[in-house]
Amino acid sequence: MLFRPQKAPIDRLVDGYRKFRRTTFPSLQRDFRRLAKEGQSPKILLIGCADSRVSPNLIFATPPGTMFVARNVGNIVPPHDPNTQARSIGAAIxxxxxxxxxxxxxIKGHAxxxxxxxMLNRGVNLPETDYLKPWVEIAEPARMLLPADYESLSEExxxxxxxxxxxQNxxxxxxxxxxxxxxxxxxxxxxHGLHFDMHDGSLMRLDHESGEWAQVR
Ligand SMILES: [Zn+2]
Incomplete structure (x- = not known):
């Protein structure tokens, strides 16, 4: 068998681009040209996690120009504070x-x-970090929103x-x-609140009236 060296990650990206340019781009070219001329006017801001498995454009099958997307570790929105160090997400919003x-x-979270x-295990598995631990700690108040029977629940x-x-936080x-x-x-x-599970492709949606989460059918 011939030895085939694995492609470098960046070469896979470039290959992916070539495929997009050949197959997807022609079908969207009119949309792209219109967007280039008129500018973007998306109706939706999506704030999601940076996790590589939960690409919003893939999950929601959105054409270009549909969503303004801001992704960060843990789909966290900090409390309003213009003097915060966490300005990136504030600027996007x-x-x-x-x-x-x-x-x-x-706000799109995921399994x-x-x-x-x-955040939950207070960063015990994280290496000594400059940014990560203080970032996830911003979401600490979410603990107050856990169900009363939380301790008796299974790990999952x-x-x-x-x-x-x-x-919800x-x-x-x-x-x-x-x-x-x-x-x-x-x-x-x-x-709106949404939660995606990549294991079975299911999506849950928060109902604001009831405060309950329900599966999207
Ligand atoms: Zn995540």
Whole structure:
């Protein structure tokens, strides 16, 4: 058998680009050209985890121009504080809300989230870090949103409960941004919570009326 050296990761990316250019791009070329000319006007801001398994564009099958996407470790929105060090996510939210005037913000969490696990176990498995531990600690208040029977749950259910709590905590923090709150109260903006499980492809959605999570059928 011939020895075939594994392709370098960057070469796989370039191969992927070539495939996209050959197959996907021609079918979207008109859309891309229109977007290039007119600029973007997405209606949705999606805040999701940076995890490599949960690409929002793949999961929601969205054409270009549909979603303004901000991804970070653990789909965390910190509380409103212009003096915070965590300005990247604040800038993305401000641009989407004030400039793009999105009508919907989606906080998308996912199963087996390493960021949420790191927050829950207080970063014990993390190496000494400059950024990671203080970042996931921002989501600590999510503990208050865990169900009363949390300690009696199986490990899997604990994981799910904490991932849902982190999404809800991000929604609460987001609602506290003054210009987000204004638009929520004026009915110009809605916030949604979604949780994706890559194991079986299932999606859960938060019902704001009941505060319950339900499977999307
Ligand atoms: Zn994650």
């Amino acid at each position: 401000e641009y989407a809300v004030k400039v793009l005037a999105v009508t919907d913000i989606v 087996r989230c390493g960021g949420v696990a790191a 259910k604990k994981r799910l409960a904490s991932e849902l709590a982190v999404i 991000s929604i609460m923090n987001l609602s506290g941004f003054p210009w987000v709150r204004e638009r929520l109260e004026a009915g110009m903006l809605k916030i």
